[in-house]
Amino acid sequence: MSLKWDKYHSYDFAGDTYVPTIDGTSSEAKSFNSLKDDFDELRTLGSSKGIVDAGTTSVGTSSQGRDLCAIKVGKGSGTKVLFTGCHHAREWIALEMVFLVAEYLVRTYSDSPSTDQDKRIKWLLDNREVWLVPLVNPDGHKWSMLMERDWRAARGLHDLPAGDFNPPRLDGGTPRHITYPAAVYTGVDLNRNYGTSDWGNETFRAGSTHPTTSADPRDGGANSVWCGPSAASEPEVTAIQSLMSAQSFRAAITYHSFSQLLLYPSDGENDPFLQFVGKGMSSLIDEKGNNYTYESSNKLYPTTGDAMQYFWEVSSKRPSFTPEVRPTDAQGEQWGFSRLPEDQIEGCFRENLAAALALIQCAGFDAPSGPRVSPAVTIGSQTQIKLNVMPNCWKVFTGWTI
């Protein structure tokens, strides 16, 4: 099946244009698909198959009034799964990952499937409801196409008085002293703005003065890690939080780039159900031959207020993951980090698809209670998982033909 993986999507523009070079001094030619147009087409096709709700086109609006475009796929409203992408504007590949999962599901679904894979897709969409929001940060994405290719944050404005305070640190270290002038600030990092229990705590790598979560509005901007003036201050975050609250999702995944990692919540290390699902997903990615490191989000660097942690908390520890997809760190240096070439989109999608499908299926499982006794069973070719939970469920991680 040939999906739309030849070029990147913009929010609403299709065709040839020039975007800023990574250094901002010039421009380079690019050709785009339009997310709005392509979602309309998918919605029409999916509606005709009876698996897409034609009435669901958006789950909210950005601070500048753009839609958070969404598509709802599947008939199994008892078991819902959430896919989000592109919290960080410059990570264009993250949008593609979610869009392509949606396109794959809609185009593959058939009432009379012939292959085993197609039968599995039919079963999934007959028994799950998948919400896909590929572009959580449409304003920032537009800015990265127009002005600063490396822009990461949102574009909401905050007219703040001068500040002078000592924000707490997550690691309990001595808080730093922050002063900033009265100004109009922009550039909240959406993935530091979720209302987690530790929102507003600053984080640092050990020994570093450079924050990985900052309460200082001067740290907004292109490479922002500013958590915002208050939890969920950004309408984009409010919209996703409200969606989570209204839909009671049973699993969530939020795509980012880069480094080739599959991250799980930092306090999920000893959660057997989360580890069962995560290790299985990891093995499915690795089977494609381009390994991703499976690790706690804390190991990459500590953060507060991120989407994965928020869902983990409000869903009472349902599976929640963050793939950091292509490129690798080394390739990132060559390509300017977030400028993954278009010819990498298809491969990146293919290596992540089976894990995404498995997560959709796992959303139907309940974390077991009671004693856990089981032998070790190998799942996939890479990862050995002790099936101390749900002994019959491991097959979800086998047999996908992508």
Next chain:
Amino acid sequence: VTAAGERVVWFHDWRTLPEGRQLGALHGTEAGWGVVPDAPLATRATPLLYLDVAAYDDAVRALPPEEVERAVLRRREVFRLGSSDVSRVLESVHSAMAHAAKTGEAEVFGRLATIAVELWEGGRFGPVETTTLLEATLDADARAVLEARDLPLGQDATELENRYHLDAEAMADFGRPQYTRALLHVPRRRLCRIAPRDEVLHGDFHDEVHVTGPDWIAGPWAEHAVETLRASGRRVDLLAFDPSPVAAWALETRAQIERDVQAAVERMSTDVPGVAKSFGRDLRFRQHAIRGQAAARLAHDGHPRAGDMERDVELERSQLLDLYARSPDHATPSFDAAIERAQIDAAFFATRSELSASSRSRWQRMATTLSQVTVKRP
């Protein structure tokens, strides 16, 4: 200073490119690299390595032969014409503008400025909403104000602030009054060389384009956080007022990076006013490019503030001429050399199959326009 119309290319078999001059060979093969004039390269899908011989010479200067080979092979992997063509011609046009400004040729300067704006923005503002265009305008306005306050740009910060407020009023008409209440804070990142290099510092640059030397990392660092970094015991040298050079450095050889970083350190220590003026010139060019688009949009929409903004953009263009006249420019030795290089490059890019059909046709139009600039010159 380079001879226009010659490129450094990779060849799989030297006999297929007889018009060229060989620079090096891959040991034991017919493959290698050399200099070839534009004409025999036209429409051939030959891998380009450098757009001129001077850039190649600079890259391999003082490298032993085995490292030259390694540098060329790496360049074959990382060089992409599609992201270099506009920068290359834009540099020539900026240089021509500087020469025209220094001799007071306002009309020629104006024509070239129009070309430079077209090259820089590439039509990307066309499909966007007016509010997005004004958002970009205010960002550029605020950046100019903040830098003029802090750096010796030779520009009037108060006048720039008035310009910001003029544009903020226009934005308020579209229901976004926040900009009228205070100046937009624009994060400013400086390009710094930081030492010593260790795992912690590597972690800090995880998602920033950066380059490394024997005991340092060079990359962008938030201006407001530089002193905190110094206080932590790091040595910090300022290399440039904005991070733009590092993207090109990231594609260079190790030896070339070290030379370029050292040159930046020396430039900053001996000629801060010159560096600041060049930086200020580039800032104001981009501001002017965006404001021109915004003013045209407001006029098209019949907005009541369009007239004020258009008049101010005209004034801004005359100020730009003054800035180009006063800022140093060493890209080309003369106006004619700058125009010739731009024209030859544009004509060459119009033949390259690596570029899309729309890009090639754009370069053909650009070559024609540039030839008219020369003809119309008094």
